[in-house]
Amino acid sequence: MKLTHQKESGTWVLSLSGRLDAESVSEFKKAIAPFLNGEAPQLVFDLKGLEFIDSTGLGVLITLLRKLESKGGSMTLRRLSAEVVSILEITRLNKLFTISKS
């Protein structure tokens, strides 16, 4: 799992690549922590490089969404692969997450 970041129009865009699964979630949680500080954090996850996500990875994204929303922030997913779209549809999480087409 690799997480890189850049700021676009005041929003953090976090590019996630590799795998987000039971083996890498703790690393992901550490990497994401600095971006949860402050008021109403706005995060965009660019998932173009995400090869694989399992149920544990999905669970962490849900927890993250919950945290951000409780702070008045938001979370958007963009550039999802067909495989990731498929797993979100299977788990019906496509209804829960904000997914950007751009």
Add this chain to the structure above:
Amino acid sequence: MGQKRLSLTIHRPEKIYPTLSRIFRDFSGFKVPFHLQSNWLLALFEAIQNAFQHGGAKKARQAVRVELRLDAHWLQAKIFDRGPGLNLKGRGLKVSAFGERGRGLPILRQLTDTLRYQKGKKENYLLLKKKILPPEKRYRFTDLLSEMSHRLSEAPNLQKIYDLILEKLIEVFNVERASIMIYDPHEAALKVAAARGISPDLFPDIRVKKGEGISGDVFRNSRPLLVEDLKKRRLPRRRGKYQTHSFLSAPLILSPLKVGEETLGVINLTDRRDGGPFTKRDLKLLTAISQQAAAFVKIGRLLERLRAAERVTEDLAVVREIQTKLLPEEIASPPQAMIAGQAILNERGGGDYYDVVKDPQGFYLVVADVSGHSLASALTMVNFRSAFRMFSPQYPSPPALLQALNSVMFEDLKKAEHFICVSLVRFYPDKGELIFAGAGAVPLFLYGEGRKDVRMCPSQGFPLGIDPKAKYEGESFRLGPREGFIQCTDGVVDLPLKPQGVLGLEGIKKLLLSHQHYPPAEMIARLRIILRKKMSIRPPPDDITVLVTKMK
């Protein structure tokens, strides 16, 4: 297809993904159908992870054993554990939307047709089964076309369209080898536009003539084809000499890419991963997909042409801008004479140029024309202008200047496959003297009020860029009051006039005789009006450049 079995043991949770990825995504003898690879990798990942978490393997540092089976109809996995057991009953699909955990089992249920946990005396196992459906049952046809349309419409170029079509065909028909061949009218042959399972080294060499071999036959007849056995099939022509079999093997199915009455190419599919035969239903589905794909290929081609045309238009705008900036904004005539010039630049852009350069001894007047109509021609003209302006003060003799220009520019002109025609005049207005030297140029026209004829002085040397050792000759003249000379490019000589024909050298002479009493600028303006009326093609096919000098 016979049954394939694979047993593996995973010793640590971190080895689950690499092991499964090797089996499902990379090359292996265990050929899971393409459409099941990602989902089945996820299902097994969840199941094996579950065995480590809850099956006691993690605690007891035990490895997890997995058995895989694959046949034509089923994909099956057993994941063994020695834990206390798992109760699947009552653990359905419902999960709290915001819950972090508990999604593994619902995912497993969604991705499998059978999910059963079997408790045993020594060990337990979780059984996962997925039925492998034929393409026509796996895909709702309308959904398939809709998905293809969506993906193809976002393809940035024609090559991506070919690649996306091929990827989908490989997934739907579960084949090892596939290719899209597109007809190239210039070579009168089908060429490989995209392929999988064929060495890329072979692509550029594959040419299949219309009617040649199986692909050529399908293309010529514009009909899909199912081939059970290549050896039994009689090839239409040149049997035994047909070299393109190398990437085809039976059974195979082929379909033309057809839009309306136009056949664009052929799709070839061969080597099913399960080793089974293609069916008539496969052929029907391929035909339907091909029709959809052909429409997108056609659209992609049109878009590429449009983009190319836009690029050309942009290039031409640059050419015209360069040319215009090279021309003198204003000509400072000497007190004893009047000088005027005009270049009417063609829409395609060309390589015409004129210039008037003054030095302490006299003037250099040049009219030049670079071959070709392109950005490269304009850039060559930029180089010529720089060289001309740099060398002209050093070479007061026109033949010597032409020789120097030819020598310094020859290699570049040769590489660019350009040549330059130059009409060069050294003019001393105080004495009314001039020396003319030409490099493949239109003759110099000498005229004068009161004269009954216009004299033509031909150009003696090769254009620049033809012979590195070319020699040039100069011819001297003396002008009296109200006498002058005209330099022009071949665009003037070749100007198409009504009803049929061109202005020609004699036409220029006649016009000069009838307009010789006008000052140069007015002469050019009047000639322009007359020629515009007489021109048979508008705009003119080439640049038109004229430089007129007349003694007062």
